[in-house]
Amino acid sequence: MTKLKDTLKKNTMLVALIIVMALFQVLIMSAGKGSLFAPTNVANLIMQNSYVVILATGMLLCILTGGNIDLSVGSIVALIGAVAGTFIVKWEMNIYLAIVLCLVIGLLVGVWQGFWIAYVNIPPFICTLCGMLIWRGLATIILDGTTISPFPEEYLKYFTSYLPGADASKTVIMSVSLIVGALCCAALVAVTLFGQMQKKRKGYATEAAGLMIGRLVVICAVIMAVFYLLGQSKGIPTVLVLLAVVVFIYQYFTTRTVSGRHIYALGGNMKATQLSGIDTKKVMFGVYVNMAFLSAVAALVCVGRFNSAAPSAGTNYEMDAIGSCFIGGASAYGGVGTVGGAVIGAIFMGVLNNGMSILGIDANWQKVVKGLVLLGAVVFDVVSKKQNKSR
Incomplete structure (x- = not known):
């Protein structure tokens, strides 16, 4: 629980950003x-x-x-x-x-x-x-x-x-966007895991595995959603x-x-x-x-x-x-x-x-x-x- 609180404290503005985006989405849709x-x-x-x-x-x-x-x-x-x-x-x-x-x-x-x-x-x-x-x-x-x-x-x-x-077709645009999004997620996961391994090797405190996985899942989901929307444009x-x-x-x-x-x-x-x-x-x-x-x-x-x-x-x-x-x-x-x-x-x-x-x-x-x-x-x-x- 303490680690969860520390993680939320470190990511206060990220949480605030998500809340603000959700609020604007509701207000914009309500206003038609x-x-x-x-x-x-x-x-x-x-x-x-x-x-x-x-x-x-x-x-x-x-x-x-x-x-x-x-x-x-x-x-x-x-x-x-x-x-x-x-x-x-x-x-x-x-x-x-x-x-x-x-x-x-x-x-x-x-x-x-x-x-x-x-x-x-x-x-x-x-x-x-x-x-x-x-x-x-x-x-x-x-x-x-x-x-x-x-x-x-x-x-x-x-x-x-x-x-x-x-000049590319809609299918090509979407495919390229999703592939680039997937590569970004793979790079993020690789860098995060490498960082964790280095910290363990040097004896530093590391993020709890559950919190790390949860954070990566959320960030990767956001990345893929953004590239999916870009692919639709x-x-x-x-x-x-x-x-x-x-x-x-x-x-x-x-x-x-x-x-x-x-x-x-x-x-x-x-x-x-x-x-x-x-x-x-x-x-x-x-x-x-x-x-x-x-x-x-x-x-x-x-x-x-x-x-x-x-x-x-x-x-x-x-x-x-x-x-x-x-x-x-x-x-x-x-x-x-x-x-x-x-x-x-x-x-x-x-x-x-x-x-x-x-x-x-x-x-x-x-x-x-x-x-x-x-x-x-x-x-x-x-x-x-x-x-x-x-x-």
Whole structure:
């Protein structure tokens, strides 16, 4: 019973996500407005919130360093989008060269901000606030206040198309979707069992077999249901492949590498981390360079999805990323949080946006609801820490 309570406590937001999805499904069906789980709606949910997952993954690393955030990510999205539009649409540059150059510019933006934060000790809040103004201004200057569109089909296919392709039959689309879903489930089971074996070999505490099996069954059922719904629509969105790669890389980085553990150590206790010989400046520098790089990736996804580059692109994206991390269980004090939690938080935000939009709730009320949800997540974190200290 104790292990069950611990498991539920660790997966509080996952349980909350399931409850919210079920609530919206009931409300949407009662209002006669279709279904939250309509195949087309599921595909749209993935494509509309792809940028949130990418940005939340990078933002998590910033938060882990001690509750720090990056306010400039939305403006970087606008800047890189403006550059991409200029390279690809105006100058008709080779799209692969343009993509590489956009990513390099994103890295340079990160180097600029990381230098001031890590080596000059400018508070991240102030430095990225300045960046928010600088990069937005440059984006508007590059675009001259206008919107650039449309992008060539050769570029759009990497971010807006579906697998196995528009020409495939319904049978092929469903078969490919189910096979990919089954492979994902097999990979999840293999990774989980391998992790359990490693923990046992090293003498660490392991999850109860019954709870582990139950968790895997539930997750695999959800995965297969999602891919089944995608199979009923147009297939697997290509952007989902990109998201899977990003999540896998950063999940591995944060849990299996020394550099990843250094980020957690920095957020847990900076003084102790410095005394242990870890170069905290280098860690902080890398985190903000990485955040700008992922912002550039998100920008390439966004211009593909909207088929345009606009000065207003990326507005409030930083709020979605920050909110996703805190809702997903990241601590406002740093040192606590997971990539999986950030993804759950991003899905939670996406479901809130999508469900309220389907129900026709006013945009201003949507902001109120999201603000209250974010406040509740942070309050939960603060109260939990106080309770743990009092024990």
